[in-house]
Amino acid sequence: AQTVTQSQPEMSVQEAETVTLSCTYDTSENNYYLFWYKQPPSRQMILVIRQEAYKQQNATENRFSVNFQKAAKSFSLKISDSQLGDTAMYFCAFMKRGGNQFYFGTGTSLTVIP
Amino acid sequence: GAGVSQTPSNKVTEKGKYVELRCDPISGHTALYWYRQSLGQGPEFLIYFQGTGAADDSGLPNDRFFAVRPEGSVSTLKIQRTERGDSAVYLCASSQTGGEGETQYFGPGTRLLVL
Numbered sequence: 001a002q003t004v005t006q007s008q009p010e011m012s013v014q015e016a017e018t019v020t021l022s023c024t025y026d027t028s029e030n031n032y033y034l035f036w037y038k039q040p041p042s043r044q045m046i047l048v049i050r051q052e053a054y055k056q057q058n059a060t061e062n063r064f065s066v067n068f069q070k071a072a073k074s075f076s077l078k079i080s081d082s083q084l085g086d087t088a089m090y091f092c093a094f095m096k097r098g099g100n101q102f103y104f105g106t107g108t109s110l111t112v113i114p
Numbered sequence: 115g116a117g118v119s120q121t122p123s124n125k126v127t128e129k130g131k132y133v134e135l136r137c138d139p140i141s142g143h144t145a146l147y148w149y150r151q152s153l154g155q156g157p158e159f160l161i162y163f164q165g166t167g168a169a170d171d172s173g174l175p176n177d178r179f180f181a182v183r184p185e186g187s188v189s190t191l192k193i194q195r196t197e198r199g200d201s202a203v204y205l206c207a208s209s210q211t212g213g214e215g216e217t218q219y220f221g222p223g224t225r226l227l228v229l
Contacts, residue, residue, distance in 0.1 A: 004156070033215035043203060044117075045157070045220035052215060091156050100170060100212055101147070104156030 002027045002094050006105035013082045014113050020067075021077045021108045023092030031097035034068065034075045039107070040088040048090070051075065053097075082112045116140075118221035120206050126227045127196055135191040135224045137206030143219075145212030146189050148181055149205040151223070157205050163189060164212050196228045 003026045013019035025034070036048040051059045051068050058066050063083075067076045079086055089109050093102040119138045127133050139146050144165055149157035159173040163183045171181075178196075183189040193200055203225050207218035 035217075037220075042222060043205075043225075044222040045205065045207075047217050047219075050215075050217060093156075095215060097214060099214075100145070100162050101159035101173065102149075102157070102218065104158070106154070106156050 002029070002096060002103040004092050004094050004103050004105035006090075006092055006108050008108045009106070010109045010111070012111040012113055013079075015082055015084060017082055018078060018080045019082055019110065021079075021090050021092075021110065023075045023077070023105060025073050025075065025092070025094050025103075027073070027094065027096065029096045033095045033097070034066075035093040035095070035102070036064070036066070036075075036077045037091045037093060037104075038086075038088045039091060045091070049077065079110075084112050084114060086110060087112045118206055118208055118219055120204075120221040120224050122224055123222065124225045124227070126229065128229050129196060129198060131196050131228075133193050133196055133226065135193075135204050135226070137189045137191070137208075137221060139187060139189070139206070139208030140219055141187075143208035143210050144186065145209045145216070145218075146183060147207040147209075147218060148189070148191050149207065151203040151205055153202070160191070162212070169212070193226075196226075198228050201226055201228045 034051045037045045092105040146163040148160040151157040162170040203223040205223045207220045209216040
């Protein structure tokens, strides 16, 4: 079974500052995919960034980047130059290779303070 | 439409009633997924459709839950004899082909409240 743990239920950051959200996972799989999704109050989950486990290079998407440590089973999200629109719940998700369902963590509520 | 849509946005029902939740995926997407998100939790997988068929229904909690996708586009999640514990947000997602590691695009969900 796959489990995803987000140990920070709530975080806050000053506008324009940098924040890192933590995610660890447990799996016996060697090949898999990791995702970060954002869920604003509108409830619609929006993809932030995606990482393929067989790629050593950390994924980057504009102000969002990840620190993927496969041996440690860690997949943290760094948000640079935080903006008010980044305020949302952030979910880390795991998908095994050949699978089609996500395993989500419990989420981190991020508040960007003006 | 440009994205995944779900109706109704909110549904209040009484214990023991039957409810149907609808999902319209992104046009052309063959893969469709249903998830359930309880308060304070991440979404949990319910069922996956590839075209018209349920390719994986391992997440359905019991036989009160059933889903269909008769023409390979719109899907309906059906819950019989609702219980208070069924109260949650039901999320639908679609992806282009259901291929490995493919990004899923989510709808805004239906918030179900069972009184």
